[in-house]
Amino acid sequence: MDFNFTEEQGMIRDSLARLIREQYDFDTRRGVVASEAGWRPEMWAQFAELGLLMAPFSEEDGGLGGGSIDAMIVMEEFGKGLVVEPFIPSVVCAGGFLKHAGSAAQKEEHLAAIMGAESTFAFAYAEPRGRYNLADLETVAKKDGAGYVLNGHKAVVIGAPWADKLIVTARTGGDRRDAGGISVFIVDKSASGVTTRDYPTVDGRRASEVYFENVSVGADALIGSEGEALPLIERVVDEATAALCAEAVGAMGVAHGMTVEYSRQRKQFGTAIGKFQVLQHRMVDMFMEHEQSISMTYMATLKLDEDEVTRKKAVSAAKVRIGQAGRFVGQESIQIHGGMGMTEELAVGHYFKRLTMMNSEYGNVDHHMRRYTALSAGEMKAAAE
Amino acid sequence: MNLDFNPEEIAFRDEVRAFIDENYPKDLVGMGSREDLTREQFLAWHKILGAKGWSAPAWPEKYGGTGWTSTQRYIWSEENARVDAVMPLPFGIAMVAPVIYSFGTDEQKARFLPKILSGEEWxxxxxxxxxxxxxxxxxxxxxxxxxxxxxxxxxxxxxxxxxxxxxxxxxxxxxxxxxxxxxxxxxxxxxxxxxxxxxxxxxxxxxxxxxxxxxxxxxxxxxxxxxxxxxxxxTYAKFLLAHERSGIAGVARSKRGVEKLKQIASTEVIDGKPLMNDDSFARKVSQLEIDLTALEFTELRTLAGEAQGKGPGPESSILKVKGTEIQQRLTELTLEAVGTYGAPYYRGFPNDDSSNEFPIGPDYAHHSAPMYFNMRKTSIYGGSNEIQRNIITKMILGL
Structure with missing residues (x-):
């Protein structure tokens, strides 16, 4: 067992932290979020130059030979800086599909472009009536000659306004919610029949509703085997969830640190409010929630390559714990900041908003508690037989 | 970063497991959480380990420690938890001994440490x-x-x-x-x-x-x-309390406790089905298991830090607070699981049977209420959980 980062990983973290400190301060971020584009493609290119976008890929895929731990490191720093650029959708999700199941030609065409920030992907999987069930799909891809025709509506596709390509999950067979009959496609956002409604999100990002109306794609758009993609989707979403946990850890740490600092400065009744035991103990509880979230993020990330049940239980356990921790830390940060915590002007509220929205991304606490409980029951049944 | 055991660690696990299987007293299997044992029962495993040289894994080697890595110590507690072993009590091994070997005279070390190791002196x-x-x-x-x-x-x-x-x-x-x-x-x-x-x-x-x-x-x-x-x-009192706290998490034992709880809840029946299939109960067990995983990995991170020369510091307060909360919740859910058979109370009650067996209700229910009551102590002793929060406030938050 080893909980240390390698020297390279330490360097990635330090150089990214420096870059965010120097070029991603709170006021700059506010300006970017309010701008028409909502992100900085030039910042994304700088992340690529640093090697961040190559870090989680093997050397034979053209990457730096890292993996999920590297993604974890990047996302924790992104969480600290409330970075909006789409590392999870483009690198973890699209990159994940390609590295696990992409053909040589697909890797050749897309992986280098992702790593070099020449191409940016979004992951269109959620649907208006599917909630967190990855198999509850109304989007349909119908076989048409060698290729497929897609019809459907994908909901709140994070980073889609910035993307030139989409990874799309769709049903090629079976009934709604069946585990079988699901496929994954690469779709050009500029393809005929793709329309989007772009909008800002409450936590400073951009997303789209994406509509597919008789969108034709070739056979080469299919990633992996037709109709058998659910295990692949679950794996990639688990990897994205672990990365999201790391982002939450970064954001929680900053929100807690800001709160402790504020309690040192703010005086009431003639004394710093940080001297009040009732507030001290709450800040200690925030600290303990943050520490446990770090532990759970390590745990889940280190178990991503284990067997399916172990991986799913680990990721769900982490998402439950971190969902609860993020809500607690976020709410207490606002409470202890008092009225100032309610203002748009202070950074802490923005951390609260991001932490809040992370809870519903890739399944909320209830969803992951259900999944964890069902998997535990399955294990007990198997052990009894 | 990785969670793997290397070949030496796997060999170590096998060695430890074989030793426990051969030497752990059969009549004390599953008794690790009981507080109503005799002096001989409390000391039995301690004395066997003392003779083997394994009674104080955390001590420096020159005083009789095992020289195990943090991973080996983790394996050691996991393996002992498999039989729910009655481990050496903390007062000698984990509490006074580190004070003696850190601050005591050579005479004190020579006089006291060997008999703490062997279990000869309580x-x-x-x-x-x-x-x-x-x-x-x-x-x-x-x-x-x-x-x-x-x-x-x-x-x-x-x-x-x-x-x-x-x-x-x-x-x-x-x-x-x-x-x-x-x-x-x-x-x-x-x-x-x-x-x-x-x-x-x-x-x-x-x-x-x-x-x-x-x-x-x-x-x-x-x-x-x-x-x-x-x-x-x-100064020595505080040093001792930090040592006491780091062992207090009780992760391996609580993991074993969760397994027992699940067995009980699979035997108990609600509306004709196992209690473990009841959604609201199963989710409470899941939450407990998830919180225990968070504690386990927090302890592993602490142990890894200690292996790099960071002594048990104020972080050990987290282990104390979370570890005791989990131990309490475990007994709470166990009592909940046994339903009304938590009520019969036998200690000191005259019965026809000359053995200590109490013939009412399932065996697993017998200690559930006393254990639940007893475990309320854990958030009070070793510096109450509120005191732990004061320690973190001062030492980590710097307020």
Whole structure:
């Protein structure tokens, strides 16, 4: 067992932290979020130059030979800086599909472009009536000659306004919610029949509703085997969830640190409010929630390559714990900041908003508690037989 | 970063497992959480481990530690938890010994450490007093010099298992005029057979006799039994508490407890189906398991830090708070799981059967209520969980 980062990983973290400190301060971020584009493609290119976008890929895929731990490191720093650029959708999700199941030609065409920030992907999987069930799909891809025709509506596709390509999950067979009959496609956002409604999100990002109306794609758009993609989707979403946990850890740490600092400065009744035991103990509880979230993020990330049940239980356990921790830390940060915590002007509220929205991304606490409980029951049944 | 065991660690696990299977007393399997054991039962495994040289894995090797890595120690506690082993009590091995080997004289080390290792001498802790609980620095028990002796007078309380103890470590006030209460305290080792010591039982809400009041009247103790400097005892007391806390998480044992809880809930029936299939109960078990995983990995991170030379610091307070919360929730859910058969209470009740078996309800229900009551102590002892929060406030948040 080893909980240390390698020297390279330490360097990635330090150089990214420096870059965010120097070029991603709170006021700059506010300006970017309010701008028409909502992100900085030039910042994304700088992340690529640093090697961040190559870090989680093997050397034979053209990457730096890292993996999920590297993604974890990047996302924790992104969480600290409330970075909006789409590392999870483009690198973890699209990159994940390609590295696990992409053909040589697909890797050749897309992986280098992702790593070099020449191409940016979004992951269109959620649907208006599917909630967190990855198999509850109304989007349909119908076989048409060698290729497929897609019809459907994908909901709140994070980073889609910035993307030139989409990874799309769709049903090629079976009934709604069946585990079988699901496929994954690469779709050009500029393809005929793709329309989007772009909008800002409450936590400073951009997303789209994406509509597919008789969108034709070739056979080469299919990633992996037709109709058998659910295990692949679950794996990639688990990897994205672990990365999201790391982002939450970064954001929680900053929100807690800001709160402790504020309690040192703010005086009431003639004394710093940080001297009040009732507030001290709450800040200690925030600290303990943050520490446990770090532990759970390590745990889940280190178990991503284990067997399916172990991986799913680990990721769900982490998402439950971190969902609860993020809500607690976020709410207490606002409470202890008092009225100032309610203002748009202070950074802490923005951390609260991001932490809040992370809870519903890739399944909320209830969803992951259900999944964890069902998997535990399955294990007990198997052990009894 | 990785969670893998290397081939040496796997070989170590196999060796340890085989040793436990061959040597752990069969009649003590599953008794690790019981507080109503005899002196011989408490000491049985300790003595076997002492003879093997494995009774104090955390000690430095030169004093009799095993020299195991943090991963090996993790494997060790996991393997012991498989049989729910009655582990060596903390008072000697985990509490007084680190103070003796860190601050004691060579004579003290030679006199006390071997018998702590072997389990030959039983230790108890003379810290709390009726007026000094969380506010431990306000101890009033005095030790006054008289020639080459201290004369100790006062009253200690919550002295765990002092009815079996050969020796005790006591916090006594040696300078009543010190500027601050933390100054003027000394750390003194006392032979429990010294005239003037009286140990009186305190019966706790679970019906057990685990703790005592200890009265000291003109107890004469050689000055040579003081550890470290006179009036600096508070430093050693705090050092000891940090050591005590790091073992307090009880992860491996709680994991075993969750397994037991699941077995119970699979046997108990609700509406004709196993309780474990009941959604609201199953989710409480899941939450407990998830929180335990968070604790486990927090402890592993702490152990990894210790392996790199960071001593048990204020972070160990997290392990204390979360570890005890989980131990309490585990007994709470177990009591919930057994339903009304938590109620029958047998201790001291005359029955026809001359054995200790109580014939009412399922076996697993018998201790569930007393265990639940007993475990309320965990968030109070070792520095209450509120005191742990004060420690984190001061040492980590810097407020």
């Amino acid at each position: 230790w108890c802790q003379g810290y709390s007093e009726p007026g000094a609980g969380s506010d431990l620095a306000s101890v009033k028990t005095t030790a006054v010099r008289d020639g080459d002796h201290y004369v100790i007078n006062g009253q200690k309380t919550w002295t765990t298992l002092a009815q079996h103890a050969d020796w005790g470590f006591f916090l006594c006030r040696t300078d009543p005029d010190a500027a601050k209460p933390q100054e003027g305290i000394s750390f003194i080792l006392v032979d429990m057979k010294t005239p003037g010591i009286e140990v009186r039982p305190i019966i706790t809400i679970d019906g057990g006799h685990e703790v005592n009041e200890t009265w000291l009247t003109d107890v004469r103790v050689p000055i040579a039994n003081r550890v470290g400097e006179e009036n600096k005892g508070w």
